[in-house]
Amino acid sequence: MAMASPAAASRARRLFSIFSSTTPRAQAPKPALAPAPAPAPAPAAAPDQNAAAGEAEAKPNAGHNRRKRLAKILRVIFEERNPDKLVSQFxxxxxxxPRFRDNHRVYEVAVSRLTSFGRNDAVAALLDSQKPFLEASSEDFAARLVRLYGRASMPSHAAATFLDLPQKHKSVTAFNALLAAYVDSGNFDMLVAAFQKPGLSTALDVIPLMEKCGLTPDGMSFNSLLNGFYNNDRFDDAEKVWEMMKDRNVEPNTKSYNAKLRGLVANGRIExxxxxxxxxxxxxxxxDSVSYNELIRGYCKEGRLGEAKKVYDDLVKNECAPNKGTFETLVPHFVEAGELDLALDCCHEIFSRKCRVKCSLLQGVVTALVAASRVEEATRIVKLGWKNNYPPRGLKMPELIEKDKAVEAETDCDNFLPYEEGSEEELESKTA
Incomplete structure (x- = not known):
């Protein structure tokens, strides 16, 4: 590996000093959280765990019952909409x-929901409550806490959490989570600002910082920088990242190229x-599918739908599965351009591939078909939607929408509702 220049080494030392003193930014005052039980000391949990293990041996169904109890707890938390109650229950x-702490999804949902409520204080309370478990937990758990602060747009808290990690968890994985936290915050320049002194002009200095800390940057480290630079139109800095990867014999992967594709498309450089x-x-x-999706997005943005459809065909031909992003890009543009046959084909692909898209996307196709006097085809899409667990109150014929105007329609398809018996009959009576 090439030796760093004296100037670069000096910048890295100053950067390390700045990074080591990073503290969380003050948060706006929020309503006080409801009191929550303090985490129990780790050693005290051992007897309970041993007792539970003994009980499982004595009772064959004990493990099954514990799983059911955990599933019930998870369901309660997933459904909780009161921020303070959510934190207390969590x-x-x-x-x-400990099995609850192994569930990644519940952490993601809880932080996302609290962030949507604007409750960064609640996010901090929830994640801070997990820090007593760090010493006995895995490296993955530590990286998760760092990354989740980024999802809540709290990168300075992510940096402070990284600094406080037990030494065994200060790994490349955790540092990559910190880089991702700054990128996920939606303002990559915050990474520069957090690490900046006179003479430090770019976030590229985090690579010498990692090396000074005894960490070897990997593909994920460089991909985080590529995403940040391309997302902020800093192509010159991104090219320097490619050179750094080459110097360190780090092979770019598909995600590296997807970052560049995203930047090119965003700048209208479709060719x-x-x-x-x-x-x-x-x-x-x-x-991969993401690569083709970026190109599809670029063509759709320019109104070149024929070429977008060709890319879709290439995607399938090259054995890449179209996904939610593929269809949620293509279908609205097909509908807007009056290409209803293409939109209809996509809908049938969505159902055959069991791909979950927004209910509003399907509703847009149904409404356009009815407006074009293609009622039978629209009816078919609605029925297929119901059979694929799209809720009847979110996907329906326009006549039924008019009927229900006085009732607030819930079109959020994140919480799937069971098929409602009798809905097909009502639909047939309205469209006969």
């Missing part, structure tokens, strides 16, 4: 059950994006 459950895809097809790494 802390109690995570304190009582350059096409050339990059072709180079990937020829020399590798092979494009």
């Amino acid at each position: 802390i109690a459950a995570s304190t009582a059950s 350059d994006a096409v050339a990059l895809i072709e180079a990937m097809q020829k020399d590798g790494p092979k494009p």
Whole structure:
């Protein structure tokens, strides 16, 4: 590996000093949280765990019952909409059950929901309550806490959490989570600002910082920087990242190229994006669904729907599965352009591939079909939607929408509702 210049080494030392003193930014005052039980000391949990293990041996159904209890607790937390209650329930459950702490999804949902309420104080209370478990937990658990602060747009808290990690958890994985936290915050320049002194001009200095800390940057480290620079139109800095990867013998992967594709498309450089895809097809790494989705997005943005459809065909031909992003880009543009046959084909692909898209996307196709006097086809899409667990109150014929105007329609399809018996009959009576 090439030796860093004296100037770069000096910048890295200053950067390390700045990073080591990073403290969380003050948060706006929020309503006080409801009191929550403090986490129990880790050693005290051992007898309970041993007792539970003994009980499982004595009672064959004990493990099954514990799983049912955990599932019930998770369901309660997933459904809770009161921020303070959510935090209290979460802390109690995570304190009582190591298996709860192994569930990544419940952490993601809880932080996302609290963030949507604007309750960064609640996010901090929830994640801070997990820190007593760090010493006995895995590296993955530590990285998760750092990353979740980024999802809540609290990167300075992520930096402070990283600094406070037990030494055994200060790994490349945790540092990558910190980089991702700054990128996820939606303002990559915050990373520069957090690490900046006179003479430090770019976030590229985090790579020498990692090396000074005894960490070897990996592909994820560089991909985080590539995403940040391309998302902020800093192509010159991104090119320096590619050179750093080459100098350190780090092989770019598909995600590295997808970051560049995203930047090219965002800047309207669609022909350059096409050339990059072709180079990937020829020399590798092979494009994936995300790669093709970026190109589809670029063509749709320019109104070149025929070329977007061709890219979709190439995606399928190259054995990449179209996903939610593919259809949620293509279908609205097909509908807007009056290409209802193409939109209809996509809907049938959505159902056959069991791909979950927004209810409003399907409703848009149904409404357009009815407006074009293609009622039978619209009816078919509604019925297929119901059979695929899209709620009848979110996907219906326009006549039924008019009927229900006085009732507030819930079109959020995140919480799937069971098929409502009798709905098909009502639909048939309205469209006969």
